[in-house]
Amino acid sequence: MKRAVYPGSFDPVTFGHLDIIKRSAKLVDELVVAVLQNNKKNPLFSVEERVKILQEVTKDIENVRIESFSGLSIEFARKCEAGFLVRGLRAITDFDYELQMAQTNRVLAPDVDTIFLTTSLEYAYLSSSTVKEVAYYGGDISEFVPEPALRAINRKLQYKEKRQ
Ligand code: PNS
Numbered sequence: 001m002k003r004a005v006y007p008g009s010f011d012p013v014t015f016g017h018l019d020i021i022k023r024s025a026k027l028v029d030e031l032v033v034a035v036l037q038n039n040k041k042n043p044l045f046s047v048e049e050r051v052k053i054l055q056e057v058t059k060d061i062e063n064v065r066i067e068s069f070s071g072l073s074i075e076f077a078r079k080c081e082a083g084f085l086v087r088g089l090r091a092i093t094d095f096d097y098e099l100q101m102a103q104t105n106r107v108l109a110p111d112v113d114t115i116f117l118t119t120s121l122e123y124a125y126l127s128s129s130t131v132k133e134v135a136y137y138g139g140d141i142s143e144f145v146p147e148p149a150l151r152a153i154n155r156k157l158q159y160k161e162k163r164q
Contacts, residue, residue, distance in 0.1 A: 001029045001030060002027075002028045002029045002074060002083060003028060003031075003032065003080060003082040003083060003084075003159070004024060004028045004030075004031050004082055004083070004084035004085065004087070004115065005031075005032045005033075005034050005076060005077040005080055005082045005084070005085055006021060006024060006031060006033045006085075006087075007076065007077075007085065007087075008033075008034070008036065009035070009036050009037070009043065009128065009134075010035050010050050010053075010128070011022075011043040011045055012044070012054055012128060012131070012149040013054050013057055013128075013142075013145065013149050014126045014127070014131055015105050015138075015146065016090065016119050016120075016123035016124075016126040018057060018119045019088065020119065021033060021058060021061070022032050023117055024104060024115065024117055025064050027143075028063070028084065029063060030063050030064075030065070030083070031061075031063060031086070031109075032059065032064075032065055032078075032082065033064060033065070033067070034059065034068070034069045034077075035047055035051050035066065035068045036068075037056065037068050037069060038070040039069040044132055044156060045152065046081070048068075049152065050068075051066050051068050051147050053148050053152050054066045057148050057149065063129065067080075073105070073130050074110040075087060075107050077109070077112050082112065082135070084112065084114070084115050085109070085112060085113070085114045085115070086122070087101075087102070087114060087115075087116055087117075087135065088118070089116050089117070089118050089119065090119045090124045090126070090127075091124060095164075098114075114164075126144055129146075131144045131145055131153075135153050141153065145149070
């Protein structure tokens with residue numbers, strides 16, 4: 001079975017991530033979207049919330065499952081018996097870090113290849129951080145994230161507002 005792992009923070013999932021998920025799912029028998037648990041970035045959503053949103057967003061894609069992981073992505077890929085790691089490239093600014101990560105991972109696990117998909121042009125500017133910032137200041141993010149993520153962000157921000 002050809003299996004790939006697509007690791008990331010997904011805090012929250014954007015249309016850019018969904019584009020990579022849909023396209024990479026077509027290349028393999030099974031795609032495991034792996035949500036990083038021990039995220040140093042102080043995420044807006046807990047790992048359980050991120051997994052739940054992703055499950056809703058991908059419920060119609062048969063060969064996709066959502067998991068959480070901690071530690072190294074490459075170790076998680078091995079644990080899943082995946083032959084590939086998937087990463088999206090938006091712009092040249094992503095390239096340095098992604099190349100470094102792919103090459104390090106290749107030394108750690110020569111049997112796992114990183115596949116890069118270039119993000120579709122209409123989503124090339126998108127990032128979870130900018131989406132959160134726009135939402136935080138009350139901007140409309142419906143063009144940036146799928147409906148379940150939109151609802152979750154609105155709920156989360158309302159909850160935070162109430163607590164302040
Ligand atoms: O969505 P992101 O934040 O760009 O994803 C980055 C991620 C989760 C893929 C990366 O930080 C990662 O793999 N973290 C787990 C630890 C690890 O494997 N680091 C890379 C060592 S080369």
